[in-house]
Amino acid sequence: MTIELYHTAHSTCSQKVRITLAEKGLERGKDWIEREVDLGRFQQLDPEYLKLNPNGVVPTLVHDDNVLIESSAILEYLDEVFPKPAMMPADAVGRARLRAWMRYVDEVPTVAVRVPSFANLFAPMRFTNKTDAEFAAHADRLPLRKQFYQRMTQKGFGQKEIDYACFQITQTAERIDKAVADNGGPWILGSQFSLVDAQVAPLFDRFEDMGYGDLWTGLPRFAAWWTAMKARPSFIAAFYSPSRISERYKAHFKTAAQLKEERGY
Ligand SMILES: N[C@@H](CCC(=O)N[C@@H](CS)C(=O)NCC(=O)O)C(=O)O
Numbered sequence: 001m002t003i004e005l006y007h008t009a010h011s012t013c014s015q016k017v018r019i020t021l022a023e024k025g026l027e028r029g030k031d032w033i034e035r036e037v038d039l040g041r042f043q044q045l046d047p048e049y050l051k052l053n054p055n056g057v058v059p060t061l062v063h064d065d066n067v068l069i070e071s072s073a074i075l076e077y078l079d080e081v082f083p084k085p086a087m088m089p090a091d092a093v094g095r096a097r098l099r100a101w102m103r104y105v106d107e108v109p110t111v112a113v114r115v116p117s118f119a120n121l122f123a124p125m126r127f128t129n130k131t132d133a134e135f136a137a138h139a140d141r142l143p144l145r146k147q148f149y150q151r152m153t154q155k156g157f158g159q160k161e162i163d164y165a166c167f168q169i170t171q172t173a174e175r176i177d178k179a180v181a182d183n184g185g186p187w188i189l190g191s192q193f194s195l196v197d198a199q200v201a202p203l204f205d206r207f208e209d210m211g212y213g214d215l216w217t218g219l220p221r222f223a224a225w226w227t228a229m230k231a232r233p234s235f236i237a238a239f240y241s242p243s244r245i246s247e248r249y250k251a252h253f254k255t256a257a258q259l260k261e262e263r264g265y
């Protein structure tokens with residue numbers, strides 16, 4: 001049995017998979033082989049990589065000869081083939097509720113995190129010196145994200161988009177706060193650490209790393225969840241150095257406060 005993970009240290013979708021692998025007792029470099037994809041060098045668009053993942057994004061998991069894409073699908077797959085400890089509820093109702101949560105995480109905070117990430121770092125770092133035509137040509141190469149690039153400039157996004165992303169992450173924190181209360185905690189579904197805990201944690205980590213940690217103040221149950229998450233061995237294993245953009249791209253990285261000073265938002 002071989003497990004290969006095509007991933008990137010600082011990619012939030014890769015981190016979701018790494019937390020889940022660690023929960024299953026599968027160690028990086030020992031139980032799974034890592035294939036680092038350098039997003040800054042656009043290796044995700046290499047023809048060889050596109051044969052594995054036609055969407056041109058990480059992660060991709062190759063288990064024996066099976067190529068799997070889409071982090072949420074990979075999470076469910078890992079839980080099926082490595083059933084212990086179980087990360088999905090044993091009953092159908094519980095599993096349907098988990099999947100509803102996972103769809104929400106894919107649709108709301110996962111989408112939100114890209115906006116400040118591109119505004120604070122990725123767009124200025126990769127495209128400041130590119131002309132409009134070069135920037136448009138890059139967008140054109142992307143299998144999935146043409147329209148995402150068309151919404152921004154070489155500097156990333158403007159205030160309206162950032163404000164909406166902040167609203168989305170606050171809404172996610174509020175929903176977790178309520179779920180922890182309703183289900184008895186300490187995790188989102190209650191006592192079981194489930195796939196959605198692994199899926200959503202990297203998104204909060206990225207917002208916090210960028211200096212947006214004040215977006216979830218005044219939510220005590222969320223705060224307890226987040227503290228427990230950061231102390232969890234699987235989370236610590238998944239965030240080996242340099243898994244945060246502040247350390248991976250020290251020279252280019254700007255916090256929310258620095259950007260506010262520069263641009264006014
Ligand atoms: N829906 C996909 C999204 C994957 C995704 O967007 N990955 C990002 C990194 S977190 C990526 O590869 N971005 C390519 C880029 O920045 O050009 C999944 O969940 O696997």
